[in-house]
Amino acid sequence: MIYDRITLPVNEIPKFWLNILPSLPEPLPDPIPKIGEKPCREKVLKMFESSWTKEALWQEYAPVARVRVPDEVLEYYIRVGRPTPLYRARRLEEYLRTPARIYFKREDTLPTGSFKLNTIIPQIYYAKKEGFEFIVSSTGAGQTGSAVAAVARAMGFKAKIFMVRSKYKSAPLRGTFMKLCGAEFTPSPSPETEIGRKYYSVNPEHPGDLEICAKEAAEWAQKSKFKTYVVKGSFFNFVVLHQTIIGLEVKKQLEIIDETPDVLIGCVGAGSNFLGLTLPFVHDVIKGKENYKFIAVRSDVCAPEINGEYRYDLLAPDTEGPLYKMYTLGVTTEVPPIIAEGLRHHFSSPILSYLVNKKIVKVVAYKEKEALKAGALVTGLENFIPAAESSYAIKAAIDEALKAKETGEEKVIVANISGNGFLDLAGYAQVLKLEK
Ligand SMILES: Cc1ncc(COP(=O)(O)O)c(C=O)c1O
DSSP states (O other): OOOOOEEEGGGSSSSSEOOGGGSSSOOOOOSSSSSTTTTHHHHHHHHHHTOOOOOHHHHHSSSSSSSEEOOHHHHHHHHTSSOOOOEEHHHOOOOOOOOOOEEEEGGGGSSBBBTTTHHHHHHHHHHTTTTTEEEEEESSSHHHHHHHHHHHHHOOOOEEEEEEEEHHOHHHHHHHHHHHHTTEEEEOOTSSSSSHHHTTTTTTTOOOHHHHHHHHHHHHHOOOOOOOOOOOEEEEEEEEHHHHHHHHHHHHHHHTTOOSSEEEEEOOSSSSSHHHHHHHHHHHHTOOOOOOOEEEETEEEEEEEEHHHHEEEESSSTOOOOEEEEEEEEEEEOOOOOSSGGGGOOOOOOOHHHHHTTEEEEEEEEEEEHHHHHHHHHHHHOOOOOOOHHHHHHHHHHHHHHHHHTTOOOEEEEEEEEBGGGGHHHHHHHTTTOOO
């Protein structure tokens, strides 16, 4: 009997997150607090003091190789379905007639729809422990917002969520999910903040984007009469740290079936699910123990590692700082809307940027239609619907499997399925013209 679904017993769940920073060949470049100033991480962390937890401020540059996952967080992880299964996509392999073995890490099985719970649970747990009274979040595709709405409610918080309007229009049920959990929900740009009004007053149907949305959330938190925690969905080192639970589980799961990966693949918005899968393996490559290939997958409309530059830049326009050393298309670049809203950033996280610059990670980009076609193929063959974002990783996995077919190699390919696409169906239908 061959089992294609590799599970880990709950007591085998990793008890520590992996911090890659001390293992990097050199320190990650420090951020710059404000335009014209010198890099200084302490000053930047000071700017975040009122809206971040002390734990997050420490974790952002933790000087230790591993950070213990609190027991309450472990319990919550298990309650929502961690460890998630590793799944062999045997029907896809047969369809492609490839000698490669394709494994999918199934973060889509988590109940709010994606891997975002891995960081939202600890973030809100620390916020509660440190006396915060209210949770605010921005969300693009709605995956962060869904996780925030659910966890905030379960931990006894009221939450306010701003969601990019264009994405809300293509996936309105994400808003319904957040409201169902009791969150206050607002499409962005909104008339509720100064920054939102700048766009809303000119065009109440303004499509919005993640940067405007994040600025609305930050302004709302700053003006709130409650001590308000602003959730971070990606980009920051401490968020990446939490996501390493993905790769740490995969390592154990591959050991169970005695497999060694050749290629590890994930889609990229700012980088946290890709890094979550790959960093435990990147660690072994840096230490000279292994030689894996890592492929970060972008949308062709925003691939800063391919079309941009590695330099200091801002995260959002009309701000003075902080600035991070990262691959960027330029902060004022307008990226057209795509169904996979979660991949639409002009920058990539400092850790990912560093690894790409050092040529440890390779980056590829795909057009929307070819990615969603790959997602549709998997829906039929493997019977789960990948999030639009995850379909980009699937497309790269298929291309690697087809290369293995040409060379006859029995390659082992592992791709992260960052989320499920039940609420992306309208997007699939629109791009693949399924109504006709
Ligand atoms: C399903 C899904 N996958 C991937 C991403 C990309 O984020 P990151 O690059 O941080 O993994 C997002 C972001 O919203 C998402 O919702």
